[in-house]
Amino acid sequence: MAERERRLTPPYGGVFVARTRVMSADDMQRATWRMAHEIIERNHGLDGVVLIGLQTGGVPLAARLAEALRQIEGIEVPVGCLDVAFYRDDIGLRPVLPEAVTDIPGDLDGHTVVLVDDVLFTGRTIRAALDALTDYGRARAVQLAVMVDRGHRELPIRPDFVGKNLPTRRDEVVDVAADGVDLGEMVK
Amino acid sequence: MSRPGSGARRHGDPRNLISIGDLGPDVADGIEEVMRLTDSFVEVSERAIPKVPTLRGRTVVSLFFEDSTRTRLSFETAAKRLSADTMTFSVGTSSVKKGESLRDTVETIEAMGVDAIVVRHASSGVPRQVAQWAEASVINAGDGWHEHPTQALLDCYTIRQRAGGVAGKRIAIVGDVKHSRVARSDVGAFTALGAEVTLVAPPTLLPPSLDGWPVKVSHDLDSVLASTDVCYLLRMQRERMSEALVPSLREYTALYGLTARRADLLPEHALIMHPGPMNRGVEIAAEVAERQGAVIVDQVRNGVAVRMAVLFLLLGSGTEWGGESDR
Numbered sequence: 227m228a229e230r231e232r233r234l235t236p237p238y239g240g241v242f243v244a245r246t247r248v249m250s251a252d253d254m255q256r257a258t259w260r261m262a263h264e265i266i267e268r269n270h271g272l273d274g275v276v277l278i279g280l281q282t283g284g285v286p287l288a289a290r291l292a293e294a295l296r297q298i299e300g301i302e303v304p305v306g307c308l309d310v311a312f313y314r315d316d317i318g319l320r321p322v323l324p325e326a327v328t329d330i331p332g333d334l335d336g337h338t339v340v341l342v343d344d345v346l347f348t349g350r351t352i353r354a355a356l357d358a359l360t361d362y363g364r365a366r367a368v369q370l371a372v373m374v375d376r377g378h379r380e381l382p383i384r385p386d387f388v389g390k391n392l393p394t395r396r397d398e399v400v401d402v403a404a405d406g407v408d409l410g411e412m413v414k
Numbered sequence: 415m416s417r418p419g420s421g422a423r424r425h426g427d428p429r430n431l432i433s434i435g436d437l438g439p440d441v442a443d444g445i446e447e448v449m450r451l452t453d454s455f456v457e458v459s460e461r462a463i464p465k466v467p468t469l470r471g472r473t474v475v476s477l478f479f480e481d482s483t484r485t486r487l488s489f490e491t492a493a494k495r496l497s498a499d500t501m502t503f504s505v506g507t508s509s510v511k512k513g514e515s516l517r518d519t520v521e522t523i524e525a526m527g528v529d530a531i532v533v534r535h536a537s538s539g540v541p542r543q544v545a546q547w548a549e550a551s552v553i554n555a556g557d558g559w560h561e562h563p564t565q566a567l568l569d570c571y572t573i574r575q576r577a578g579g580v581a582g583k584r585i586a587i588v589g590d591v592k593h594s595r596v597a598r599s600d601v602g603a604f605t606a607l608g609a610e611v612t613l614v615a616p617p618t619l620l621p622p623s624l625d626g627w628p629v630k631v632s633h634d635l636d637s638v639l640a641s642t643d644v645c646y647l648l649r650m651q652r653e654r655m656s657e658a659l660v661p662s663l664r665e666y667t668a669l670y671g672l673t674a675r676r677a678d679l680l681p682e683h684a685l686i687m688h689p690g691p692m693n694r695g696v697e698i699a700a701e702v703a704e705r706q707g708a709v710i711v712d713q714v715r716n717g718v719a720v721r722m723a724v725l726f727l728l729l730g731s732g733t734e735w736g737g738e739s740d741r
Contacts, residue, residue, distance in 0.1 A: 309454065312466035312496075317730045324454045361463050 242401055244408035249390055251405045254373065257389035258287070261371050262294035264387050265340060272301045274337045274366065280355055281309040281325045283344030283402055287373055291342060304331040308341075310354035334363035340387075344402035346372040349383035374407055376400050430545045430552045431724055433561045434602035441606040445570055448723050452571050455719040455726075458495065468730050469498040472529040477503045477519070477544075478555070479535040484690055484714060485555050485564075489532045492721035498729075501528070516540070520547050529729050533557070538595075551728040559593050565689055566599035568720040570607060572713050573644055576685055581608035586638050588614040588670060589648035589697050592621050592659075596689045597648055601629055614638055615670065618659040635670050639679040646687045647672055647697045667696055677702045685709050 249257070269275055272295060279288030285307045292305045311324035341355055352370060359365060371387035376394040394400065394409065401408045427436035437444025458466055474493040476486050486502070493500045503523065514522075523531065530551045533541040538558030545552040556562040573580050585604050591597045591613050604611050605628045612630040613620060624631060632638050639645065650666060660666045667673070672686065677699070680686070686698075686708040694700040703710060 312454075312458070312468040312726075317468055321731060323731050324451065327453045327457050329457075357467065361461060361466070363462075 240412040240414045242399055242408075242410055243413050244401065244410040246409045247406055248392055248400075248409050249374075249407035254389065254406065255290075257373065258290050259294050261387040261389060262291055262298055265291070265295065265369075265371065266299060268369070268386065269338055272299055272303055275340060276304045276306065276331060276334065276337045277340050277342055278306045278308050278330065278355075278359075280341060280343040280351060281307055281328075284342040285326075286404065287344055287371075287402075288342040291340075291371065306330045308355055308358055310351055310358050313354035313357045315350060315354065328358075330362045334359065334365045336364075336366050339365040339368045340371055341368060342371045344373050345400045346370070346375045346383075346385050346388075347378055347400075349379045349381040352383050353381050373402050374400050427545075429728070430541075430554075431563050431728065432541045432545060432552065432554045432557075434563045434566055434599050434606070436563070441602070442608070445567065445603055445607060448567050448720065448727065449571050449574055451723040451726065452567075452716070452719045455495075455722040456716070458722070459715075459719050465495050465497060467497045468726060469493070469496040469529075472496075472498040472729050473501065473527065474498045474530045474532065474725065474729075475501040475503060475523055475528045476532045476555070477523065477534075479505050479533075479540070480556070482534055482555070484717070485534065486532075488714070488717040489553075489555060489564075489721050491718050492725055493530075495718070496722055496725055496730075498529075498725070501526075516544070517547055520544050524548055524550060530725060553724060553728070556595050558595065559598070560595050561599045561602075562595040562689075563599050563603075564717070564721055564724055565596050566603035567724065568713055568717045569600055569646070569687060569689075570603050571716050571720050572687065572709055573685065575716065576709050576712065577643065577683070579607075580604060583609045583643040584612070584641055585609050585644040585646060586612045586614050586632075586635075586642045587646045587648065588635060588672070590619045590651055590659075591615050591648065592619050593651050594648045600646065601627060605629070609644075612638055612642075616660060616666075635672075635676065636679065639676060640681065642680060642684055644685045644687060645672060645680060649689065649691065650693055650697045652693065652696075663696055671695075671697055671699065672702050673699045674701050677705060680707070683707070687713060690714065 266272060277288045277292050279285035288305050292303050295303050307329050309324040309326055309328050311322050314322055339359060359368060369386040372385045373389035374392050375385055375388045376392050378396055399410055399412055430436060435441060458464055476489055478486055490500045528550050530553060531544060531548055532553045532555050533544050534555040535557050538560035541552050541554040541557050554561055554563055570580050587597050587600060601611055612632055614632045614635050616633060684707050688698060688710045692698055692703060694703060
């Protein structure tokens with residue numbers, strides 16, 4: 227997860243050095259649990275809901291959200307993963323390679339897709355994800371769940387479910403791992 | 415005659431794909447990278463809308479001085495699925511007929527603003543020469559007896575897909591190795607990935623020197639088959655029969671054709687491959703091409719996804735072969 231944040235955020239490369247722990251593992255679990263409740267509330271249940279994690283940071287979070295939804299409602303929600311490399315708007319400007327094969331569970335026509343990512347920053351990854359989703363069908367609605375919203379949007383995109391709003395400087399790096407969320411810098 | 419993958423193993427060429435050796439300082443890493451990426455493009459190809467916007471605004475031109483249907487169509491399909499624009503330059507209808515030189519042809523095409531040139535030519539070395547003149551990336555789609563690197567990549571991918579990997583596989587390449595650019599690229603790729611390659615052919619159809627080729631040689635197909643995981647048949651190039659390298663096609667088939675009887679000698683799990691176009695009844699019996707282990711159609715299908723991966727790596731990814739960059 228940390229790897230992805232490094233690759234998609236300038237400066238590319240270097241080593242991440244954590245400065246502050248902003249969420250503990252327990253905080254993340256509570257936030258996941260709350261977001262699961264909010265997803266159920268917003269959609270009046272889980273009928274037609276599909277979770278899609280964005281490679282790579284969103285994938286484990288989507289699995290954790292699905293587990294929380296199962297425990298709350300007793301329903302197994304389909305979970306997929308999406309790699310947006312082929313849809314990015316900075317192809318040719320910097321190295322872009324997919325990290326894993328996209329796996330979308332079935333046709334999305336008429337379903338409510340909840341995109342899941344670890345950090346929402348410029349919004350460009352989500353823009354690419356929205357383009358990618360249209361190639362898999364016409365979802366009834368697309369919602370966005372992120373563990374951390376760090377601001378600095380460059381596109382008119384906002385999340386529907388947020389683990390934590392975290393004001394940051396542009397040059398800081400947010401690192402979401404299984405055991406917590408750190409704020410720090412890249413050191414070349 | 416140079417060793418497959420030689421030379422370029424030392425330099426690599428991050429901008430072009432002329433020989434298998436261009437795939438980076440470590441050829442095996444470069445091939446693995448292409449195969450990983452191909453997995454993603456196979457997924458794209460299986461969708462209801464098998465198209466991604468990745469190379470919008472890029473132009474890929476096919477410059478074919480030799481007949482080809484499958485390779486040209488495969489490259490054009492790959493480019494279109496990446497949303498690139500494609501142009502075809504076929505020599506039959508071009509100014510080459512009026513005596514235009516290769517260099518002028520390339521400069522004319524370049525002036526139109528292209529990003530990649532896919533070249534096929536009957537003479538070895540033409541794609542490398544074109545690459546020296548052109549700013550665009552050059553992809554070799556087969557030059558003379560030299561190389562056909564995308565064929566080798568799709569062969570590696572097909573073996574990996576159907577047999578779980580290339581390393582350690584015993585691969586027999588059977589037939590006209592001497593005139594085969596496919597064989598040269600395949601030997602380079604298969605051995606780089608750690609396969610054991612045996613060339614099976616009459617002495618007249620082997621290159622004059624095999625110095626430095628990391629392969630075994632046999633003139634007896636029957637004795638090789640039982641210990642073969644992949645039987646790779648080369649096309650018998652009928653147009654070369656005038657050179658009297660084999661007494662007759664019938665005799666060739668009797669000694670080196672994969673007949674139904676011979677195919678029974680292969681282990682149950684063995685794959686049967688052919689780069690196409692097949693001469694059914696010559697190097698491969700019609701019935702054998704339809705068997706369980708025959709993956710000739712898979713080779714064609716994978717060809718599109720592999721060529722998407724190559725075009726993406728050269729034009730879109732911003733990384734170099736064997737990508738040290740960010741991984």
